[in-house]
Amino acid sequence: MRQVDLFPSEAHPASLRRFVMLVALTALAMIPAIILRIEGWRPNPLLDAMLFGAAILAAGFYLSWGAEAAESRISAGLIVAIVALITVLPEYAVDFYYAYSAGANPGSNYVHYAAANMTGANRLLVGIAWPLLVLLHWRKTGERAISLSSANRVEILFLLVPSLYAFSVLLKDAISIVDTVLLIALFGLYMWRASDKGEGAGSDDDDDDEPGPAAALTLLSPTRQWLVMGGLTLVAAAVILASAEPFAEAMVDSGRQLGFDEFLLIQWLAPLASEAPAVTVAILFVLARRSEQGLATMISDKINQWTLLVGMLPLAVSLGAGQLSSLPLDARQHEEFFLTAAQSLFGIALLLRLGLSLLGAAALAGLFIVQVVLAVAWQGDEARTVASLTALGWFYIVLAGGLFALNAKYLAGLVGAIRPQRHRGENA
Numbered sequence: 001m002r003q004v005d006l007f008p009s010e011a012h013p014a015s016l017r018r019f020v021m022l023v024a025l026t027a028l029a030m031i032p033a034i035i036l037r038i039e040g041w042r043p044n045p046l047l048d049a050m051l052f053g054a055a056i057l058a059a060g061f062y063l064s065w066g067a068e069a070a071e072s073r074i075s076a077g078l079i080v081a082i083v084a085l086i087t088v089l090p091e092y093a094v095d096f097y098y099a100y101s102a103g104a105n106p107g108s109n110y111v112h113y114a115a116a117n118m119t120g121a122n123r124l125l126v127g128i129a130w131p132l133l134v135l136l137h138w139r140k141t142g143e144r145a146i147s148l149s150s151a152n153r154v155e156i157l158f159l160l161v162p163s164l165y166a167f168s169v170l171l172k173d174a175i176s177i178v179d180t181v182l183l184i185a186l187f188g189l190y191m192w193r194a195s196d197k198g199e200g201a202g203s204d205d206d207d208d209d210e211p212g213p214a215a216a217l218t219l220l221s222p223t224r225q226w227l228v229m230g231g232l233t234l235v236a237a238a239v240i241l242a243s244a245e246p247f248a249e250a251m252v253d254s255g256r257q258l259g260f261d262e263f264l265l266i267q268w269l270a271p272l273a274s275e276a277p278a279v280t281v282a283i284l285f286v287l288a289r290r291s292e293q294g295l296a297t298m299i300s301d302k303i304n305q306w307t308l309l310v311g312m313l314p315l316a317v318s319l320g321a322g323q324l325s326s327l328p329l330d331a332r333q334h335e336e337f338f339l340t341a342a343q344s345l346f347g348i349a350l351l352l353r354l355g356l357s358l359l360g361a362a363a364l365a366g367l368f369i370v371q372v373v374l375a376v377a378w379q380g381d382e383a384r385t386v387a388s389l390t391a392l393g394w395f396y397i398v399l400a401g402g403l404f405a406l407n408a409k410y411l412a413g414l415v416g417a418i419r420p421q422r423h424r425g426e427n428a
Contacts, residue, residue, distance in 0.1 A: 019216035023065075023232075029058040030239050037242045045253035052247035053273040055239050056090045060277025062236035063089060066229040089237070090274035091121050092309055093244035098266075099313045099327060101248075103320025113252065113266050114313055115333040118305070119340045120267030121275055125302050126347045127368025129279045131361035133298060136283060137291040138358055145357040146291045152354060155299040157414045158190040160348050162306045166341035173334055174326040175314050183311030190303060247273075261379040267336075268372065295356060306344065332382060335389035339371065342396035349403035352410040363399075367392065 033055030042048050095117045102110035137146050169175055217225050251270050255262025278301050285294030317325045329337055350360040371392050378384040
C-alpha cells in the first residue's frame with residue numbers, strides 16, 4: 001500500500017518561494033508580541049490580547065507546517081496523532097499557565113479559568129470544528145457525510161474511554177494526581193496503538209490533491225527538510241512559551257475592561273486562537289480530498305485534550321503550589337465538566353457507524369450554539385447558568401443513549417480496536 005501524502009512531490013520551485021513568503025509574513029505577526037514581551041510593555045489589555053493571540057496563532061501555523069511536512073516520513077496511523085498533538089500545543093500552554101497560577105494563588109479565580117479554558121476548547125472542537133469539516137466536505141465533493149474506515153475505530157474507542165472516565169472525576173469534584181497518572185497512561189496507550197495502525201487512516205487514492213504550504217519542503221533534501229521542520233518547531237515553541245502568560249492575563253483584563261464576564265472570554269475566545277492551527281490542518285486535509293484524515297485528526301485532537309491536557313492540569317497546579325495538589329471543581333465547574341463529557345458521548349454516538357453526516361453535524365453545531373447563547377444571556381446569574389448546563393448535559397446523554405441503543409452492534413465492534421493490527425489479520 002502506498003504512503004499517504006497530503007503534499008505531492010511534484011511541487012514547483014515557485015511553491016518554495018511562496019512558502020518562504022508565508023513563513024516571513026507569519027513571522028511579522030509574531031514580532032509585535034516579541035517586542036512587547038522583551039520590553040515588558042503592556043499598552044492596553046485589548047491590544048495585548050490581539051497581539052499575543054496573533055503571535056500564538058502564527059506560531060501554531062509554524063507547528064502545523066512542520067508536522068504536515070513530516071507526514072511522508074511517519075506511518076499514516078501515527079501521523080494523525082502526532083499532528084493533532086503538536087498543533088494543539090498553544091492550547092496546552094495557555095491552560096497550563098492558568099492551572100499553574102491557580103496553584104500559586106489558592107482561592108483565586110485562576111482555578112475557574114483553568115477549567116473554563118479546558119472545557120471551552122473541548123466543546124469548540126466537537127461543536128464547531130467537526131461540523132465545519134462535514135460542511136466543507138459536502139461543498140467540496142457533494143457527499144453528505146464524511147466516512148471513516150474500520151481503522152478509525154481506534155480513535156473512536158480511545159475517545160469513548162476517557163469520556164466515560166470523566167464521570168468518575170465528577171464524583172470527586174476534583175481532577176487529582178491519580179487522574180493524571182491514569183489519563184496520561186491512557187494517552188500513551190493510544191499513541192502506541194496509533195503507531196501500529198499502519199495506513200488504515202486516509203487511504204483515499206484520489207489524485208485531485210490540493211497541497212498545502214508545506215508541500216514546498218519536498219523540494220529540499222531530507223536533511224534540510226528536517227532542519228526546516230526542527231527550526232519551525234523551535235521558533236514556534238519559544239514564541240508560544242513567551243506569549244502564553246501575557247495572552248492569558250490580557251484575556252482576563254479585557255473582560256474586566258469591557259464589563260464582560262472574563263470567564264466566558266477565556267472559555268470561548270481564548271481557545272479560538274490556540275485551536276485555530278489544529279483546525280486549519282484538518283481543513284487542509286478536507287480540501288485535499290483527505291476528509292477521513294481531517295476528521296480523524298480532529299478526533300485525535302479531542303482525545304489528547306481529553307486525556308493529556310486534563311491529566312496535566314493537576315501537575316501544573318502542583319508546580320504552582322509547590323506540593324501535590326488537585327484542581328477542584330466548584331458547582332459551576334462541575335456542570336461545565338459534566339456538559340463537556342455529555343457532549344463528547346453524543347459526538348461518539350454519532351461516529352459509531354464510522355462516519356459523520358450533515359444531520360449529525362447540524363445537531364452538534366445547533367446544540368453548541370444554544371449553550372453559548374444561554375451562557376451569554378445569563379452571564380452573572382449563576383443559578384440559571386448551572387441549571388441550563390445541567391439540562392443540556394442530560395439532553396446530550398439522552399440523545400447519546402438512544403444512538404448507542406440503536407447502534408449496539410457497532411459499539412461492540414469497537415472492542416477489537418484495542419488489539420494491535422499485526423496480531424489480527426485483516427480489518428473488520
